[in-house]
Amino acid sequence: MRPLRYSINVTIDGCCDHRAIVADEELHRHAAENLARADALLFGRVTYQMMETAWRAPARAGVRPEWMKPWMEPFARAIDAKKKYVVSSTLDQVDWNAELVRGDLESTVQQLKREPGKGLFVGGVALPLALTELGLIDEYEFVVQPRLAGHGPTLFVGLSKHVDLKLVSRLEFGSGVVAMRYEPRR
Template identity: 75%
Template sequence: MRPLRFSINVSLDGCCDHREMVPDEELHRYAAEGIARADALIFGRVIYEMMESAWRPVAETGVRPDWMPEWTEPFARSIHAARKHVVSSTLDRVDWNAELVRGDLGKTVQQLKEEPGEGLYTGGVTLPLALAEMGLIDEYEFIVHPRLVGHGRTLFAGLSKYVDLRLVGRREFASGAVALRYEPKR
């Protein structure tokens, strides 16, 4: 069975607003490698639209906005090429190598996990909460940035029951960020 991996950037005080933690070249490379290893990505509408608006034009045209450094291009290519499943009740259609997921989320994700391959990858806040509630996440990765933000959304707010985790990996980056990987204790 393919594992479902969740990964997110988070500040020391628990903020997960992507505008507050801008990954450097090393972290972009790390993220691109993770996405390239995934058989498919599972996104909610917000993350899908955010990623598409930022990375699709760069991958398709090779033209980067002035704010985007050259070293982000491998990430743009990885996410552009990835197969995507988009969970949304409000979108009518998706493209960008994506298909719309409707209906029973748990059943659909379980079917995706049962397909052969190396694994699935998800991120964001709302969708991972639903997936955690159903016990469908096999690995949690928190990339903790050495920054206090003092505001913003936090992860897993409203989770109905705690999930005990076991540390299975750790990687430190030159920026001071640390990737901590956990698996649920079963």
């Protein structure tokens, strides 16, 4: 069974608004390494649309957006190439190497996990909350930024029960970012 992994950037005060996060070269390299551990990505509508807007390859090969630094390209290529499953009841169609997922979330994700491969990777806020409620996430990674945002959405708002986690790895970056991986205690 392939594991379902979740990774999110978060400030010390719990903000997970991507605009409050400083993404440097080391962080992009780490994110690309995370993507290499997955065969497919699982997104909700909001995260899918945000990622597509930022990372979909331009129509003209070899042309990158003005804002994209050369060290961002490995991450951009990795996310662009991955198979994506999009959980949405409002979208009528998706592309960008994506498939729309509807119906029973629990059985659909269990089926995806049963397929052979290295793993699945989920991002965002609302979908991981639902997957946590269902007990389907096998690994959580919190990439903690040394910043106080003072605003923004936070993680797992409304979670109906505690989820106890055990630390399985910790990685410190030169910028002061700390990536901590946890597995649920079962």
